Amino acid sequence: MSQRLAIAGTIVVLLAYVRLAQSQTNGTPAPSSAPQLTHFSLDNLDLKADPCVDFYQYACGGWMASHPIPEDQVWWDTISALQDRNESTLRDIAEKSAPADPKRDVTHQKIGDYYAACMDEASADAAGIKPIEAELQRISAIKSRPDLAAELGHLHRMLYLLVQGNIFPSVADPGSKEPLFGFYSYQDYLDATKVVAFVDQGGLGLPDRDYYLRDDKDSVELRQKYVNHVHNMLALLKIDSDPERASRRVMDIEMALARSWMDPVTRRDRTNMNNRYSRESLQQLMPNFDWTKFLAAVAAPPSEPYLVATPEFLRTVNSLLGSVSLDDWKTYLRWNLLRASAGLLSRSFVTENFAFYGKALTGAKEDGPRWKRCVWATDRDLQDALGRVFVEESFHEDDKQHVLQIVKEVEAAFDGVIHNADWLSPDTRTLALAKLHAVTNRVGYPERWRDYSTLDIARGNWAANVFRSSEYELARQLDHIGKPPDRNEWGITVTTLDAYNNPRQNSLTLSAGWLAAPLFDRSADDSINFGSLGSLAGHEVTHGFDSIGRKYDASGNLREWWTAEDAQRFAERGKCLVDQYSSYVAVDDVKLNGELTLPENIADGAGARLAYLAFQNRANSSLPAGKLTDGFTPEQRFFLSFALFYCGNITPEVLKMAASGDSHSTLKHRVNGVVSNMPEFKEAFHCKAGQPMVRENACRVW
Numbered sequence: 001m002s003q004r005l006a007i008a009g010t011i012v013v014l015l016a017y018v019r020l021a022q023s024q025t026n027g028t029p030a031p032s033s034a035p036q037l038t039h040f041s042l043d044n045l046d047l048k049a050d051p052c053v054d055f056y057q058y059a060c061g062g063w064m065a066s067h068p069i070p071e072d073q074v075w076w077d078t079i080s081a082l083q084d085r086n087e088s089t090l091r092d093i094a095e096k097s098a099p100a101d102p103k104r105d106v107t108h109q110k111i112g113d114y115y116a117a118c119m120d121e122a123s124a125d126a127a128g129i130k131p132i133e134a135e136l137q138r139i140s141a142i143k144s145r146p147d148l149a150a151e152l153g154h155l156h157r158m159l160y161l162l163v164q165g166n167i168f169p170s171v172a173d174p175g176s177k178e179p180l181f182g183f184y185s186y187q188d189y190l191d192a193t194k195v196v197a198f199v200d201q202g203g204l205g206l207p208d209r210d211y212y213l214r215d216d217k218d219s220v221e222l223r224q225k226y227v228n229h230v231h232n233m234l235a236l237l238k239i240d241s242d243p244e245r246a247s248r249r250v251m252d253i254e255m256a257l258a259r260s261w262m263d264p265v266t267r268r269d270r271t272n273m274n275n276r277y278s279r280e281s282l283q284q285l286m287p288n289f290d291w292t293k294f295l296a297a298v299a300a301p302p303s304e305p306y307l308v309a310t311p312e313f314l315r316t317v318n319s320l321l322g323s324v325s326l327d328d329w330k331t332y333l334r335w336n337l338l339r340a341s342a343g344l345l346s347r348s349f350v351t352e353n354f355a356f357y358g359k360a361l362t363g364a365k366e367d368g369p370r371w372k373r374c375v376w377a378t379d380r381d382l383q384d385a386l387g388r389v390f391v392e393e394s395f396h397e398d399d400k401q402h403v404l405q406i407v408k409e410v411e412a413a414f415d416g417v418i419h420n421a422d423w424l425s426p427d428t429r430t431l432a433l434a435k436l437h438a439v440t441n442r443v444g445y446p447e448r449w450r451d452y453s454t455l456d457i458a459r460g461n462w463a464a465n466v467f468r469s470s471e472y473e474l475a476r477q478l479d480h481i482g483k484p485p486d487r488n489e490w491g492i493t494v495t496t497l498d499a500y501n502n503p504r505q506n507s508l509t510l511s512a513g514w515l516a517a518p519l520f521d522r523s524a525d526d527s528i529n530f531g532s533l534g535s536l537a538g539h540e541v542t543h544g545f546d547s548i549g550r551k552y553d554a555s556g557n558l559r560e561w562w563t564a565e566d567a568q569r570f571a572e573r574g575k576c577l578v579d580q581y582s583s584y585v586a587v588d589d590v591k592l593n594g595e596l597t598l599p600e601n602i603a604d605g606a607g608a609r610l611a612y613l614a615f616q617n618r619a620n621s622s623l624p625a626g627k628l629t630d631g632f633t634p635e636q637r638f639f640l641s642f643a644l645f646y647c648g649n650i651t652p653e654v655l656k657m658a659a660s661g662d663s664h665s666t667l668k669h670r671v672n673g674v675v676s677n678m679p680e681f682k683e684a685f686h687c688k689a690g691q692p693m694v695r696e697n698a699c700r701v702w
């Protein structure tokens with residue numbers, strides 16, 4: 001599961017979705033010169049603040065004051081400049097590939113033609129709803145429940161990439177964005193050598209179930225805006241004779257689905273999602289759904305077993321299939337088609353889509369330029385083609401070696417921490433060390449690039465390219481079913497600003513796209529690189545040993561390899577963090593959910609500590625102790641660099657969204673929550689007992 005440090009996987013998916021769905025009011029090219037990337041600067045600080053009272057304000061106050069959120073953004077942090085740089089680089093690649101030069105190689109032809117088709121705004125406007133007309137006719141032609149199942153499978157194929165943003169969907173958290181339910185291939189929880197079919201909860205147009213179930217004033221208002229939005233979109237389509245009624249029926253269906261979604265905290269324990277069904281028992285679970293038709297339409301090989309994340313959810317789907325009329329299901333499918341493909345249609349759809357998913361939902365004030373949307377769509381649909389050129393043009397092999405070295409030193413520090421964990425029994429400790437030693441570190445880019453030779457990308461008709469890409473990618477994914485997992489497979493594009501730990505592979509992955517300042521700079525000193533990149537590496541490796549990851553063994557099987565006593569002590573150490581973070585306010589009167597964010601908080605705390613230990617190990621052998629730079633010791637600069645990574649401004653709408661569905665804590669608490677548990681911080685900044693950044697009951701899992 002994707003675990004971007006600064007922006008949560010869930011939020012990335014949402015923002016990517018918004019970004020890709022945003023309208024294109026600005027067709028003029030923006031200057032494509034790459035912005036300057038900087039790491040540490042005194043200007044970021046607020047020296048009037050007291051680091052022992054509010055370290056986040058001290059380390060980030062200057063940056064936050066001088067970096068208001070741009071009008072077309074909802075989240076602006078120190079990583080955003082890196083995002084800008086990557087967008088510029090990708091844009092240069094796409095624009096250079098775009099002219100129809102017969103001498104282009106096949107990679108540049110696909111990139112260039114895809115991008116050129118996407119940038120052709122006039123054709124998209126002239127086409128109106130033509131790109132989805134055939135699909136609308138298929139939906140209108142549904143005459144029976146078997147037809148409905150077949151059309152659902154077809155929609156899954158067409159919309160697969162569109163609903164994912166630019167994040168690879170393994171098991172989306174808190175649920176899938178697919179129509180009605182999610183259907184993927186996934187590594188079997190109990191047998192890491194096998195890929196099986198996975199059915200997940202889904203079917204909602206709002207981010208997660210809380211958006212349907214909360215009854216505060218803002219939530220009620222937002223739901224009304226959502227119903228209005230569905231109404232407006234269906235009215236633009238002019239198929240439903242009573243769009244007002246139709247929009248309410250869509251809401252009724254989604255409300256019923258949301259009520260049976262498993263909550264995100266329960267999903268954190270993957271044993272709750274490991275529900276195993278044979279083909280026959282899957283049919284018995286949903287007698288009203290024609291699985292044969294669906295599986296044929298989606299073109300899935302047979303699976304043994306079928307994993308079902310939320311049986312209760314599928315029971316609800318089944319009962320809705322019995323009670324909701326076929327006409328209402330057609331409306332629901334039309335809405336799902338529109339929701340996913342609005343960005344491909346003419347301006348009126350794009351504008352209405354942004355009015356809800358951009359403005360109302362996330363607080364964005366205006367829309368981004370079309371070229372950005374086209375860059376990210378190219379990255380999503382041709383990820384390894386664009387990524388390969390990106391790596392060739394902008395990634396240095398030396399950086400890869402430097403980063404790998406830091407990762408290894410942080411892992412060596414973890415080795416020492418596990419060795420010294422006297423709360424673990426010798427048996428669990430031995431297995432934990434074996435798991436750590438088996439971790440695969442993947443830095444920069446995959447060993448083998450995906451081959452797109454059989455994917456047809458044509459110069460005209462962007463929407464057709466998108467649908468073909470989706471079908472191609474879902475077919476590629478489902479083809480894994482019944483086979484061993486592809487260990488070379490990456491869950492993110494190499495240009496994604498993300499890193500993640502996959503406990504099912506026992507691997508960690510750091511993408512080339514974000515191995516630059518402020519995360520990493522080869523020319524910076526150790527205090528800077530260990531504070532940022534070192535903490536990230538520590539964070540990711542710890543995910544294999546957090547409250548979710550610890551349940552997977554060294555080979556990636558979900559099984560309990562801890563003794564009951566050790567598991568109990570682990571839970572007690574985690575409980576300390578649950579209480580700590582539950583006391584933090586995210587925005588207004590909304591508090592953080594300490595249970596939901598526990599795995600990330602474990603990783604944040606251990607990540608900084610492991611990086612600090614590794615930094616000390618290196619500093620002991622190479623850096624003169626006590627040397628001042630800009631008036632700060634190396635230890636102080638380590639913590640300032642750690643914090644800089646999280647400096648950011650976020651709209652209240654997104655903060656609220658994050659508090660309900662994001663598995664990460666808010667930026668401020670990711671800094672203050674960590675340093676206030678660290679005696680090393682207290683010492684570095686000479687803080688005193690009783691000050692806010694010195695917690696009396698300091699929590700530490702690792």
Ligand SMILES: [Zn+2]
Pocket residue numbers: 003004005539543600603
């Ligand atoms: Zn994480």
